[in-house]
Amino acid sequence: MERIEELSALLQKAERLDPKQIPESRKMVSVWALEGSPVRIKNMISETLGVDTIWNLVHVPYDRILKFRCFLNSRARMAELVVAIDEALKMLSGDQ
Numbered sequence: 001m002e003r004i005e006e007l008s009a010l011l012q013k014a015e016r017l018d019p020k021q022i023p024e025s026r027k028m029v030s031v032w033a034l035e036g037s038p039v040r041i042k043n044m045i046s047e048t049l050g051v052d053t054i055w056n057l058v059h060v061p062y063d064r065i066l067k068f069r070c071f072l073n074s075r076a077r078m079a080e081l082v083v084a085i086d087e088a089l090k091m092l093s094g095d096q
Contacts, residue, residue, distance in 0.1 A: 011059075033054070036087045
């Protein structure tokens with residue numbers, strides 16, 4: 001259950017991002033550029049969630065993620081999703 005809380009916290013952090021402070025080129029970075037995430041989670045993000053950029057990844061509605069059993073029923077996939085979103089937030093904020 002702690003991963004779901006982490007996910008919620010990360011998505012709340014994403015809501016506070018100021019889109020005017022982030023260059024468009026950084027927002028448009030592909031989810032495939034996430035180096036700390038395995039290919040399977042990138043594929044799940046792209047195919048299941050239907051997002052291709054890190055900006056869209058961090059703005060996926062929390063409720064939408066919870067609709068997909070592939071994330072909800074697998075601790076490993078949820079952990080990988082949390083890591084991917086965390087990495088995307090760092091890329092957007094310029095921490096990486």
